[in-house]
Amino acid sequence: MGNKFEITNNIRKLRFFADEMTQQQLAEKAGVSRQTIIAIEGGKYSPSLELAFRIAYAFSVQIGEVFDCRVAENKKE
Amino acid sequence: MSYQVAKNVTNIISGTVVLIVYLFYVSGSYQDGLLVMDDLKYWAQVMLIFIGIGIAMAILVQIVFHILFSIGLAVKESIKNGNCNDQEIERTIKLEMVEDEMGKLIELKSMRVSYSTAGVGFVASLILLYFEYPPFMALNVLFVSFCVGSILDGCTQLYYYKRGV
Numbered sequence: 001m002g003n004k005f006e007i008t009n010n011i012r013k014l015r016f017f018a019d020e021m022t023q024q025q026l027a028e029k030a031g032v033s034r035q036t037i038i039a040i041e042g043g044k045y046s047p048s049l050e051l052a053f054r055i056a057y058a059f060s061v062q063i064g065e066v067f068d069c070r071v072a073e074n075k076k077e
Numbered sequence: 078m079s080y081q082v083a084k085n086v087t088n089i090i091s092g093t094v095v096l097i098v099y100l101f102y103v104s105g106s107y108q109d110g111l112l113v114m115d116d117l118k119y120w121a122q123v124m125l126i127f128i129g130i131g132i133a134m135a136i137l138v139q140i141v142f143h144i145l146f147s148i149g150l151a152v153k154e155s156i157k158n159g160n161c162n163d164q165e166i167e168r169t170i171k172l173e174m175v176e177d178e179m180g181k182l183i184e185l186k187s188m189r190v191s192y193s194t195a196g197v198g199f200v201a202s203l204i205l206l207y208f209e210y211p212p213f214m215a216l217n218v219l220f221v222s223f224c225v226g227s228i229l230d231g232c233t234q235l236y237y238y239k240r241g242v
Contacts, residue, residue, distance in 0.1 A: 044241020
């Protein structure tokens with residue numbers, strides 16, 4: 001079986017550097033609800049590729065600066 | 078409490094109220110000896126009435142909920158900004174009520190739960206008929222399973238909004 005990937009994000013950090021942008025403002029820019037931004041920021045929801053690009057666009061950065069992916073360690077091994 | 082969570086809570090409450098009222102009505106009529114067990118037309122009439130009550134109540138509760146939610150947002154907005162700008166409040170309300178990809182995914186997952194519940198109820202009612210239980214019992218199991226399915230739909234949505242997808 002393929003490895004399990006864990007998606008992390010830097011949204012909190014990017015919001016801080018974007019003049020402490022609120023979750024509501026980011027939600028407005030990305031065209032989603034605040035609830036969705038909260039879930040993405042907390043790692044509870046992995047957005048679609050389109051939404052990931054829209055979030056990156058809202059911060060004017062590359063998508064790789066917002067989201068990162070690493071292989072989760074297999075606990076059985 | 079976000080818009081989606083509050084909406085689900087009101088849906089669960091209205092669904093539960095309809096189910097409880099129905100169960101009280103049926104058990105009360107049974108105790109008073111008013112139930113016509115074999116008259117399927119009577120049961121169809123009772124269930125149609127309760128479906129109507131359920132739909133009317135859901136619409137009413139949604140209207141009241143949206144009015145109260147909008148008032149709540151307006152008050153919060155005016156406290157935060159110090160003034161009551163109608164356009165700003167309207168914009169905030171629209172933003173809160175937006176339905177996005179996460180909402181749609183959660184809706185799909187919860188729908189699966191409610192369909193499964195209704196399906197289990199349907200199979201249970203068929204099993205009852207197979208074992209020669211009276212048809213009104215099978216009808217009631219079917220009706221209750223649909224009601225429980227709609228309540229579970231709301232509960233599943235709440236769960237996914239809290240825990241994440």
